[in-house]
Amino acid sequence: MRITTKFALAAASALALAGCNDTAPESVQVVGSSTVFPFAKAVAENAARANPGMASPLIESTGSGGGIKLFCGGVGSEHPDVVNTSRRMKTSEFETCAANGVTDVVEIQVGLDGIAFASAQGGLMMNLTPDIVYRALAANPYGQEQTSETWADVDASLPAEPILVYGPPSGSGTRDALQELVLEAACKQNAEMKALKESDEDAYDKTCTEIRSDQKYVAQGEQDNLIVQKISSNPKAIGVFGYSYLEENADKVQGLPMNGSEPTYENISSFAYPGARPLFMYVKKAHLDAIPGLREYVAEWAKSWDKDGPLAKIGLVASPDDVRAANLAKTTEFTVLTADELK
Missing domain, CATH: 3.40.190.10 (Periplasmic binding protein-like II)
Incomplete structure (x- = not known):
């Protein structure tokens, strides 16, 4: 079970576990698109294999809209860390995220479909x-x-x-x-x-x-x-x-x-x-240092989405070279999405 201890936002918007519970969350929680699901599942399995001791992320197919609703529900261990979508997040959804305290969202294009x-x-x-x-x-x-x-x-x-x-x-x-x-x-x-x-x-x-x-x-x-x-x-x-x-x-x-x-x-x-169409992954920046394995999961995507990578073998179409390069940078820099970018 993922812990239910409340998360506290630090000044730098990083998330820290509060309370005395020594139990860490068992795994990264991912929701969203049924189209992205098989790719996300493959990445999760590869990330767990590549990182001994890391629990395999939990991937749930909820649909893009349903996944975004769950993702934008709030910050903390009871809310998903990542949502996969087969369309871009809408401005109204981004505003709902912000209203619920999900203010630092990283948008990463993972490929095409x-x-x-x-x-x-x-x-x-x-x-x-x-x-x-x-x-x-x-x-x-x-x-x-x-x-x-x-x-x-x-x-x-x-x-x-x-x-x-x-x-x-x-x-x-x-x-x-x-x-x-x-x-x-x-x-x-x-x-x-x-x-x-x-x-x-x-x-x-x-x-x-x-x-x-x-x-x-x-x-x-x-x-x-x-x-x-x-x-x-x-x-x-x-x-x-x-x-x-x-x-x-x-x-x-x-x-x-x-x-x-x-x-x-x-x-x-x-x-x-x-x-x-492009396919996306949205990551809560506030969860990066609080959820063990989240950085590794994101990094595994970047290792997998090239034209000759493992995801291409199961149907993912690689993004153009310049788009892949820009999104590769986001997997390490975690640049936050702004409302203006969605207009």
Whole structure:
């Protein structure tokens, strides 16, 4: 059990254990994105092996939004030390952190991933576009009633098969990225939607990002492997999940091209595949010297995220060289994130 002794903030914002309890926290506590989960788990195992006596960090898949909520709950041993996310922290979340005393947050980009669209091996094969996906999944595409029942209803060149998409739930970073990088990317190209954004931004956000709720899109919780299982057993279903799960299950599922670009390592690293996105880790600076193993855990990430590193072998796409260099510095300097950087 992690100790429940209250933490005290020193003048330099370092955290010190208070009280007389000699028992140290057993392990680093990490929450967050299901997409980042397999990478974080691998890093945790390698860090424990590389540092004798260090307990393996506890990694929990809560979704990006849920993880940030836990992370921002406060400073102290009862709160997570790290949150992994498949999207950047929002300004509102950063403000919640600050309001709860989590004032020194370090943001580290750990790599890239892509929102992959896939079907079972031998199942549906379509060349998708953001517009096709938006018109198939939006609650009110371009402000109109959603009437599409089959893919052919969306585009006559597509199969006349019922629309059935398994994907991430609300609160998931993958769901946020789907809405922002695919649905809104299509919607904002429409002249009427551009005008709507100028006149009523809330209506624009709802029109461009709200997903239909009639079971054509089925949320599957924070377990991407469950989506893989669903589409593997149904050749007429489509799944949406992180690229790493596509690569890991290449014997069961096939990626669907988007704008003619296949979901591959190269196309994600170059952002040629729509839906490519950065992955992040947020660390409480105040916990660095109070939680044994936290510095070592962060350092292990930096040893693992290169193009030929162990995480690339399980699907992580390395960030561009200059981005990796900048984030490598953060793993030793622990530069604190500011509100202005999130704007």
